[in-house]
Every structure is written in C-alpha cells, then in structure tokens.
Amino acid sequence: MSRRGFLAGLGAVGLGATVAACSSGGPSASGTSAGGTVDLTFWNGFTGGDGPVMQDLVDRFNAEHPAIAVRMTTMEWADFHAKLPAALTSGRGPHLAIQHLDSLPTSAARGLLLPLDDVAEDLTLTSDDFIGPVWDAGLYDGQRYGIPLDVHPLGFFFNTRVLADAGLDPDAPPMDRESYEAALDLLLDRGVAGHWMSPHTFTGGQTLQSLIWQFGGDLFDAEGATTAWARDEGVEALSWMVDAVHAGWSVRDVGQDADIIALQNGQAAFNWNGIWSVNTLDQISGLEWDVRRLPRIGSVDAAWAGSHNFVLTKQRGTTDAQLEAARTFVSWVSQQSAAWAVGGQVPARLSARDSAEFAALGPQSAIAEQADDLRFLPSVPGIGDAIGELYTALNEAVLLTKDPRDALRDAAARADQVLADNRDRYDA
Incomplete structure (x- = not known):
C-alpha cells in the first residue's frame, strides 16, 4: 500500500x-x-x-x-x-x-x-x-x-545494490547505532547520502516517534493527558535526525516521498518506511531491495505502528x-x-x-x-490533533529552522492545549 x-x-x-x-x-x-x-x-x-x-x-x-x-x-x-x-x-x-x-x-x-x-x-x-x-x-x-x-509497522528498507557497491554486506545490514552510523560514513565516502531524513509526517513523523521510544522516552503520559516528547529522550531522538543532515548522511530539504524515491533510484541506501511500501517496491522492475525490522538506534527496541x-x-x-x-x-x-x-x-x-x-x-x-x-498512540479522542504538533516540530528541526529542543518544547505547549480542549469537547 x-x-x-x-x-x-x-x-x-x-x-x-x-x-x-x-x-x-x-x-x-x-x-x-x-x-x-x-x-x-x-x-x-x-x-x-x-x-x-x-x-x-x-x-x-x-x-x-x-x-x-x-x-x-x-x-x-x-x-x-x-x-x-x-x-x-x-x-x-x-x-x-x-x-x-x-x-x-x-x-x-x-x-x-x-x-x-x-x-x-x-x-x-x-x-x-x-x-x-x-x-x-x-x-x-x-x-x-x-x-x-492487522498492524502496519515501520520497517527498515534498503537498496542491496547500493550496499554491495559500497562494500557492505546486503545480507547483514546494520542493526545497531554503531554499525548503522559506520555504514552511513562509508556510504558518504562513496558519495552516497545513505539515509534521507524526511521532515514530513510520512515517513519522518513515524521515524521520530520510533526513535523517541527507542531512546527510552514516550509521546504522552500514561493517560494521554499531556505530552512527554519534549523531555531529554525526545530531544536526543530528534537531534539524531538533525545531526544526520549536518553530517551529510542525509541531503537537506527532502521533499515528500523523496526519501523512498531516492532508495528506488540508488541515491540512498536506507529508508524507514511503512510495510505498505512492500508492494510498491516489488512492482519496480530491476530494483534490488530487502527489508528488516527497525535497527535499534537507542537503548530499546521499538517501532511505530498503526x-x-x-x-x-x-x-x-x-x-x-x-x-x-x-x-x-x-x-x-x-x-x-x-x-x-x-x-x-x-x-x-x-x-x-x-x-x-x-x-x-x-x-x-x-x-x-x-x-x-x-x-501505538494512546486511546484518547482527538489524539491525532495533538500528534500533529509533533510533526510541526519535526519539520522545523529537520529543515534546520529551529533547534530541536525549542521545537519540541513549543510543540508540546501547543499540543497540551489541544489535549485540554479535546477533553472538554469530547467530555473525556
């Protein structure tokens, strides 16, 4: 899909x-x-x-x-x-x-x-x-x-031809932070920006949520009443995405869907995308690709899913x-x-x-x-309205217009007001 x-x-x-x-x-x-x-x-x-x-x-x-x-x-x-x-x-x-x-x-x-x-x-x-x-x-x-x-999780897609050309083993893709960053450095030496960081909901928003959980943080408190993404774990997660841009592992100003198109064209090696991409990639003649569970960049195995x-x-x-x-x-x-x-x-x-x-x-x-x-997101009416503010912070930070901590803090303040308004609206 x-x-x-x-x-x-x-x-x-x-x-x-x-x-x-x-x-x-x-x-x-x-x-x-x-x-x-x-x-x-x-x-x-x-x-x-x-x-x-x-x-x-x-x-x-x-x-x-x-x-x-x-x-x-x-x-x-x-x-x-x-x-x-x-x-x-x-x-x-x-x-x-x-x-x-x-x-x-x-x-x-x-x-x-x-x-x-x-x-x-x-x-x-x-x-x-x-x-x-x-x-x-x-x-x-x-x-x-x-x-x-069903569930439709985020997966780790990779272009096996690009990995092989860079001297990496497509049968053993990097699955932890150290090997992942080392692979990105090697790819950059070969002139390839290995992982294009999307500033958009798809798929940057799902990537950011996954990373916040991987770094031991959360998006909301246990009741879904207030946000938790502006804490240190969230800042570390968003900073990792921004640092990838600064390091050259990602190009700047990635357009909507440009990340997976780059994977298809051999301009990128890695892409975190939804399982719905399986059929899309499978229909492209001559494309050599594979997929795994998400690598663990933080200290916890976690992945966004709908x-x-x-x-x-x-x-x-x-x-x-x-x-x-x-x-x-x-x-x-x-x-x-x-x-x-x-x-x-x-x-x-x-x-x-x-x-x-x-x-x-x-x-x-x-x-x-x-x-x-x-x-998964907590079962709270209107939760999508609140998570939309996180996507604004993602966009600001990955496009390098706002510091990750400031972007997350400001987004959290707006989202907390949205959550409060929704409690009144839905009498929840």
Missing part, C-alpha cells in the same frame, strides 16, 4: 445502490432485498495495492455466503470523516467500516460506533489470539469498539439481520487475515501470523519479527 493509500480513505455509496448489487428488488424493513439477501455496505480506505486483496476477500465471502451481499467502496480519509456523521444519521452510511486505531476513540466519543464487547464474545475473540498492544488499544472508556484486522480495525456503526435503520451479517463478515475476514497480509500487512491474529502462509511472505514476515516491540 502506498503512502497515499495509507492516507486514503473510506468511501461511500448510497444504501439503495448497495442493495441493487445482489437483487433487482429494493430493501425491506428487515434490511433484506426482495430476494431475501441481507445487504451490507462496507467502507474502507484500501485504495492502494491492498484494495484488490480486500475486494477478493469480499468476493469470496459473498460467494460462500449467498444470504449476505457485501458491497465495498472507498474514499479519502478526510472525506470519510467529514461525511460519516451525516451519512449515518440519514441511514445511508456503512453498516461496517475500517478505521485506523488512532481515529477509533474519536469516532467512539462522537457516538458513531457500536460497542463490540458482545461481538468479540460471540465470536470467541480474545486477547490470547491477538498482538497484545493492538488488542488493548481497541478499548475506549472501558468498552471495545474495534476488532483488529492498525486497521473493523468497526460497526450506529446507524438509523440498521436491522438485527444486518448486525448479525456484519458479525459474520468480520469473523470470516479475521480468519483470513493471513491472506489479507498479501496486501502488505501483518496479521493482528497470532494464529495467522504464525501460519505457513504468512511465513511465505518474506518481507512481511521480516517486518513482523518486531511485533512484540510495536508502539
């Missing part, structure tokens, strides 16, 4: 158009078409290489469950969040959807989602079969609102039959999550992650080795 595929979002169709998918008749009060089929609308943001994979799963589900007709569609995330409340109020929104983990508590606090504790119990889904942190992160205000489908979660919406006109059909669909796709990983994901279910089918996906399996070290 591309970076834009990660940002891209959930789409909508009118309820009448959805019903027409499996029957020429219109919907009845029971939520079924004239032919007796239960019709479901499913919104998601899989607009990249993962889209066809999910569509294949939907087609397979529909073929195996002739009494249920799922219609899938997509749109930009921003459009999704703007349209969802009105669509649900009018009864023309999705019956089920995918949301990123960091937006889930906001939607729950706005009353857009149904609690899923009973769904998890009915489907015998428990923490024992899921990556612990992502299962726990689906809770908000003591109730479950998300059923995790997660796609199934949610059921609180919508006027939804019937019991549609709710039951939605539960069936969520359970079925969850069981197929090893197949879903082909789209460039790590299954959230341990049984899928440990399967031979997933092990055969070399790049995804390599990134998944850090599954126990993945970190």
Whole structure:
C-alpha cells in the first residue's frame, strides 16, 4: 500500500445502490432485498495495492455466503470523516467500516460506533489470539469498539545494490547505532547520502516517534493527558535526525516521498518506511531491495505502528439481520487475515501470523519479527490533533529552522492545549 493509500480513505455509496448489487428488488424493513439477501455496505480506505486483496476477500465471502451481499467502496480519509456523521444519521452510511486505531476513540466519543464487547464474545475473540498492544488499544472508556484486522509497522528498507557497491554486506545490514552510523560514513565516502531524513509526517513523523521510544522516552503520559516528547529522550531522538543532515548522511530539504524515491533510484541506501511500501517496491522492475525490522538506534527496541480495525456503526435503520451479517463478515475476514497480509500487512491474529502462509511472505514476515516491540498512540479522542504538533516540530528541526529542543518544547505547549480542549469537547 502506498503512502497515499495509507492516507486514503473510506468511501461511500448510497444504501439503495448497495442493495441493487445482489437483487433487482429494493430493501425491506428487515434490511433484506426482495430476494431475501441481507445487504451490507462496507467502507474502507484500501485504495492502494491492498484494495484488490480486500475486494477478493469480499468476493469470496459473498460467494460462500449467498444470504449476505457485501458491497465495498472507498474514499479519502478526510472525506470519510467529514461525511460519516451525516451519512449515518440519514441511514445511508456503512453498516461496517475500517478505521485506523488512532481515529477509533474519536469516532467512539462522537457516538458513531457500536460497542463490540458482545461481538468479540460471540465470536470467541480474545486477547490470547491477538498482538497484545493492538488488542488493548481497541478499548475506549472501558468498552471495545474495534476488532483488529492487522498492524502496519515501520520497517527498515534498503537498496542491496547500493550496499554491495559500497562494500557492505546486503545480507547483514546494520542493526545497531554503531554499525548503522559506520555504514552511513562509508556510504558518504562513496558519495552516497545513505539515509534521507524526511521532515514530513510520512515517513519522518513515524521515524521520530520510533526513535523517541527507542531512546527510552514516550509521546504522552500514561493517560494521554499531556505530552512527554519534549523531555531529554525526545530531544536526543530528534537531534539524531538533525545531526544526520549536518553530517551529510542525509541531503537537506527532502521533499515528500523523496526519501523512498531516492532508495528506488540508488541515491540512498536506507529508508524507514511503512510495510505498505512492500508492494510498491516489488512492482519496480530491476530494483534490488530487502527489508528488516527497525535497527535499534537507542537503548530499546521499538517501532511505530498503526492498525486497521473493523468497526460497526450506529446507524438509523440498521436491522438485527444486518448486525448479525456484519458479525459474520468480520469473523470470516479475521480468519483470513493471513491472506489479507498479501496486501502488505501483518496479521493482528497470532494464529495467522504464525501460519505457513504468512511465513511465505518474506518481507512481511521480516517486518513482523518486531511485533512484540510495536508502539501505538494512546486511546484518547482527538489524539491525532495533538500528534500533529509533533510533526510541526519535526519539520522545523529537520529543515534546520529551529533547534530541536525549542521545537519540541513549543510543540508540546501547543499540543497540551489541544489535549485540554479535546477533553472538554469530547467530555473525556
């Protein structure tokens, strides 16, 4: 899945158009078409290489469950969040959807989602079969609102040809700070700026978060009420990125996506990017590349990750039959999550992650080795508004317009006000 595929979002169709998918008749009060089929609308943001994979799963589900007709569609995330409340109020929104983990508590606090504790119990889904942190992160205000489908972590991508040309072993890439910096020095001697530091959310923002955790810091306090990124650990993390620019390991003023393009073109050796880049790189003819878990630059193994979660919406006109059909669909796709990983994901279910089918996906399996070290944002409504201030600090510091400590301090003050305002807004 591309970076834009990660940002891209959930789409909508009118309820009448959805019903027409499996029957020429219109919907009845029971939520079924004239032919007796239960019709479901499913919104998601899989607009990249993962889209066809999910569509294949939907087609397979529909073929195996002739009494249920799922219609899938997509749109930009921003459009999704703007349209969802009105669509649900009018009864023309999705019956089920995918949301990123960091937006889930906001939607729950706005009353857009149904609690899923009973769904998890009915489907015998428990923490024992899921990556612990992502299962726990689906809770908000003591109730479950998300059923995790996957995790999509940051990975360490590298151009094997560039490493070999510099005399480095592509089969043994640098995985700690000392060897990583030594490799960057060697590459610089060969005229290659080895790791281009992005000043943008993608992928600089995820890199910075990973480094803050690796240096032993955190982004927020335990309750997600105040920021913690301006402490010494955060300053050390952002300073490492800025020092890479000063040292020449990175070029200056890296444009959006220029870091991974440089990897593709052989202008850079390393790139920390999302697992969604697997399919993008795999489609480039002649490119020699590989991927591992993130190197440990600090003292702790840690990596940023997001997660796609199934949610059921609180919508006027939804019937019991549609709710039951939605539960069936969520359970079925969850069981197929090893197949879903082909789209460039790590299954959230341990049984899928440990399967031979997933092990055969070399790049995804390599990134998944850090599954126990993945970190997620706290389950706080509006947390994305606050983390946006960290991205401003990143931009200022990596573009060399502000000292890292000052940038983080000022961003923390703004974010703390955002968090306070959100507590009032969401009565949290």
